[in-house]
Amino acid sequence: MIAVACRVCEGPPAMPWSEIEGQERAVRLVRRALAKGELHHAYLVVGPEGVGKELLSRLVAQAANCESPETERPCGACVACTQIARGVFPDVFWVRPQSELVAKGLVNKGDLETAPSREIRVDEVRQLARRLAFALVRGRRKVAIVSPAETLNERAQNALLKTLEEPPPQTTFLLVTSAPDQLLATVRSRCARLPLGPLADEVVERKLLKQGVPPQEAKARAVASLGSLAKALTFxxxxxxxxxxxxxxxxxxxxxxxxxxxxxxxxxxxxxxxxxxxxxxxxxxxxxxxxxxxxxxxxxxxxxxxxxxxxxxxxxxxxxxxxxxxxxxxxxxxxxxxxxxxxxxxxx
Ligand SMILES: [Zn+2]
Known part of the structure; x- marks a missing residue:
């Protein structure tokens, strides 16, 4: 069972930094690291549901591999950026539990031998480690995005820990989580933190208005969502x-x-x-x-x-x-x- 999945792009391919709103601190942290060429080998991308953690992770993967001049990265338009957005870039890996792959239509339920697992299992982490052991195929940096990281079961976390302790060269792990306490302290301690906060009501409201939600409803949904765009969109x-x-x-x-x-x-x-x-x-x-x-x-x-x-x-x-x-x-x-x-x- 292949669990290291490509990610189907859920939005337009062009996703420069300005597309992520209300997370200035986290964006500043990674942009500084990227500009200095000092991207850490592992980050904990941590924050509530639906505030842009996966978007930020994808932007980091794009910025680290974008083919445009440095000041324009990520451009959202070059081959690397578009392939990463479509989930087909050979040096960027998404790892999700089977249940999410099925929910996103990336895996057919019928192709699985058992009910889709809600956990990321040790085999899936080992498979990721084997892939990361290869040299870069066409990018500048291998990026592994594990989401949601708290679905790694204990054995999988211990396997991941081994990889984090001896990270493959030119590789960055992004562990995306809204429940960091469910990760082993030893795993957490290997990661730099990229904290994202709840979005301001105005940010959520603006996004809803852009999607054509009537103003009064947009306001009500923004307030009810507690800073989670994902929640606001589903109301x-x-x-x-x-x-x-x-x-x-x-x-x-x-x-x-x-x-x-x-x-x-x-x-x-x-x-x-x-x-x-x-x-x-x-x-x-x-x-x-x-x-x-x-x-x-x-x-x-x-x-x-x-x-x-x-x-x-x-x-x-x-x-x-x-x-x-x-x-x-x-x-x-x-x-x-x-x-x-x-x-x-x-x-x-
Ligand atoms: Zn680009």
Whole structure:
């Protein structure tokens, strides 16, 4: 089973630096390294879902191999840039779990002997290492992009670690992850960090407007997406409506004197993804409160309460990601938020 996949281009082939927005820090870091010819042999491209981690990785691969003059790299138009965008450049390798290859239509489910694996396995890492051992075919630098890196299972991570400890020449690894804690500390310590943050609402809104989303909807989707363009793109009018209904349910569960609504809500959403959706939704709500407070537009909002609520939410979210019982985590979330509300005025 070939797991080192070409990546089918999802956008136009021309993708110069200006195409990535709102990630100035990470872009500055790699551009400086590229300009000095000092690209590190391994990076952890780390940040929330849907903020441009894979786009940045592709741009790095293009810039490192672009055939245009140095100041114009990546040009997005030369043979190397277009081949990398299409996923057919011989010195750039994408490694993904089978489940993602199937989801992206890069592999036929019927060609697999077993159900598509959600993990990147040791054989796939060994195969990558064998490919990287060859000399450059036509570029200046071999680039291996592993995404999402947290799907590497433990054996695969240990195999990768060996390669990272003795990196092949002229090679850069980009480990793309939104959950760096799920990688072995030994793997993380071998990588320089390229941190990407959530996108500003305006950036997401602008991208949606460019895609022809009506202004009011673009704004609502941008706010609801918590800085993730990928999420904003998947929100439909129907999904927004459902989301608003859920938000009203959470509001009611926090407001009612009785705990019953909160417990019912936790029971109704007792699976990981729906529970995470409630966390994200309420984080967006709290962000709105904080922004409104900053604007002086929101009487009676207690910023300290919102900040404490965000802290509490973060703890519950981590619990959910570490496979905590979703129902118990949601109960913990809602009852905790109720308690914070009940405390009323902020303490100094
Ligand atoms: Zn180019």
């Amino acid at each position: 439909t009018a129907e999904a927004l409506g459902e989301r608003n209904a859920l938000r009203d349910q959470v509001r009611a569960a926090l407001r009612e004197p009785d705990e019953r609504l909160a417990l019912d809500l936790a029971e109704e959403h007792a699976e990981r993804d729906p529970a995470l959706a409630i966390c994200d939704l309420w984080a967006a709500e709290l962000h709105d409160e904080l922004v409104a407070y900053g604007d002086g537009a929101h009487e009676g909002t207690q910023p300290l309460e919102a900040l404490r609520a965000l802290d509490h939410l973060k703890v519950v979210r981590e619990g959910l990601l570490q496979n905590g019982n979703p129902r118990l985590q949601l109960e913990r979330l809602l009852l905790g938020l109720r308690e914070l509300r009940g405390e009323g005025a902020p303490r100094g």
